[in-house]
Amino acid sequence: MSTNKQNRLQAIRGMNDLLPEASKLWQAVESACVNVLKARCYTEIRTPIVEQTQLFARSIGGDTDIVAKEMYTFEDRNGDSLTLRPEGTASCARAGIQHGLFYNQQQRLWYYGPMFRHERPQKGRYRQFYQLGAEAYGWTTPDIEAELIAAVRDMFAAVGLQKTKLQINTLGDSEARAAFREALRDYLRPFFAELDEDSQRRLDSNPLRILDSKNAKTQDIVQDAPQLTDFLSDESKSHFAQLQEHLQALEIDYTVNPRLVRGLDYYNDTVFEWVNEDFGAQATVCAGGRYDGLIEQIGGAPTPGFGFAMGMERLVQILQEQQASVLEEATHKPDVYLVSSNGIARSQALVLQAQLSRAGIQVQLHCGESSLKNQFKRADKSGARVALVIGEQESEANECGLKVLDRGAVSQEQRTIAQNDALNAVTNCLESL
Numbered sequence: 045m046s047t048n049k050q051n052r053l054q055a056i057r058g059m060n061d062l063l064p065e066a067s068k069l070w071q072a073v074e075s076a077c078v079n080v081l082k083a084r085c086y087t088e089i090r091t092p093i094v095e096q097t098q099l100f101a102r103s104i105g106g107d108t109d110i111v112a113k114e115m116y117t118f119e120d121r122n123g124d125s126l127t128l129r130p131e132g133t134a135s136c137a138r139a140g141i142q143h144g145l146f147y148n149q150q151q152r153l154w155y156y157g158p159m160f161r162h163e164r165p166q167k168g169r170y171r172q173f174y175q176l177g178a179e180a181y182g183w184t185t186p187d188i189e190a191e192l193i194a195a196v197r198d199m200f201a202a203v204g205l206q207k208t209k210l211q212i213n214t215l216g217d218s219e220a221r222a223a224f225r226e227a228l229r230d231y232l233r234p235f236f237a238e239l240d241e242d243s244q245r246r247l248d249s250n251p252l253r254i255l256d257s258k259n260a261k262t263q264d265i266v267q268d269a270p271q272l273t274d275f276l277s278d279e280s281k282s283h284f285a286q287l288q289e290h291l292q293a294l295e296i297d298y299t300v301n302p303r304l305v306r307g308l309d310y311y312n313d314t315v316f317e318w319v320n321e322d323f324g325a326q327a328t329v330c331a332g333g334r335y336d337g338l339i340e341q342i343g344g345a346p347t348p349g350f351g352f353a354m355g356m357e358r359l360v361q362i363l364q365e366q367q368a369s370v371l372e373e374a375t376h377k378p379d380v381y382l383v384s385s386n387g388i389a390r391s392q393a394l395v396l397q398a399q400l401s402r403a404g405i406q407v408q409l410h411c412g413e414s415s416l417k418n419q420f421k422r423a424d425k426s427g428a429r430v431a432l433v434i435g436e437q438e439s440e441a442n443e444c445g446l447k448v449l450d451r452g453a454v455s456q457e458q459r460t461i462a463q464n465d466a467l468n469a470v471t472n473c474l475e476s477l
């Protein structure tokens with residue numbers, strides 16, 4: 045076999061393996077977040093990872109970075125153009141239309157899974173990344189927006205995330221945006237030569253995105269640009285004011301950021317982002333907004349939508365940097381380590397493992413041939429609180445030894461119990477520790 049480094053197979057750049065140690069933390073974070081959504085009566089939807097390219101082009105928008113340069117698009121064997129999903133909202137909307145979920149119905153949905161964007165990998169930015177998202181269909185009112193924003197706040201609290209602040213903005217309805225686009229173009233045209241390259245390209249196609257430019261010179265120019273607020277309809281203004289009332293009642297701190305425009309084209313009215321203070325350039329952990337035109341745009345009956353997606357890599361990384369409370373939960377050790385001789389004793393140990401684990405006790409069974417002494421060393425290392433021991437003697441008597449492993453615990457001694465009483469004895473013992 046060649047040892048040449050170039051021949052060694054490796055994961056694709058920007059696509060991460062999730063190793064066993066990290067997966068414990070991920071699972072703890074996932075379940076804490078999903079529980080918050082379940083408690084608000086959201087149900088899961090799973091859609092395919094691959095969709096027709098047209099779906100994303102028509103929903104996210106042809107001029108967005110995502111569609112223009114980041115999609116993993118390929119022709120399949122039938123010559124159809126397919127794309128690895130870069131986000132979940134379009135797929136949810138497509139599935140809802142296809143299966144009649146929006147027909148005279150309201151829906152609260154959540155999804156979780158990998159998304160794919162061919163971006164330049166850096167901290168917090170990957171080519172395969174996980175999003176946990178939620179989408180609500182059928183409500184035009186700001187209560188649903190506050191419900192979902194509050195859910196995100198509660199998810200952050202459940203995992204112990206800190207220093208992550210909410211920014212909100214309103215993009216108004218399509219008429220307001222059209223009038224604002226014109227005013228913005230008129231203002232920016234005289235500065236064309238001074239704008240950064242992306243902004244020059246966007247001046248005609250998508251001038252709103254220029255507000256979002258990270259280029260310092262462009263930011264300076266934009267300072268005095270017209271404000272979208274001046275173009276909002278009364279309805280949009282009152283919608284946004286009501287949302288803020290709800291947020292205040294929920295005691296959610298926020299700032300209104302008039303520059304917040306989002307990188308996807310389907311939004312109207314409310315948009316929001318949760319941004320971490322310390323994480324650097326890719327600090328947006330969670331983002332979303334209202335998209336009342338999307339369903340119609342991809343072929344459904346007009347249906348209002350509102351949702352968000354949370355970037356799991358960013359969330360987990362920030363939690364690690366902050367040494368958040370969820371880390372402790374994720375490092376939990378087995379409850380019981382099962383030490384046994386080979387042969388009949390091992391069969392009995394297998395039976396005990398099955399019984400205890402069915403009752404929700406985490407049992408690590410020592411497999412393979414090794415001395416009891418060696419097995420005890422492993423038991424100590426495992427961090428288990430209790431060891432159950434079936435040596436040859438115990439095995440013959442259908443008994444086992446129960447030994448508390450916790451340092452500083454009441455008893456370091458081994459007591460003998462009947463195997464058929466093990467579940468009871470272990471449960472009582474774990475409760476008393």
Ligand code: HAM
Nearest residue numbers: 131133169170173328329330331332333351352353355
């Ligand atoms: P987005 O802003 O494109 O929105 O992505 C949402 C979140 O996904 C980001 O805030 C970030 O945390 C994470 N994310 C995005 N790209 C990457 C990447 N390359 N690497 C790591 N994390 C990333 C959407 O996707 C919309 N579908 C959100 C939405 C749902 N709007 C309404 N409903």
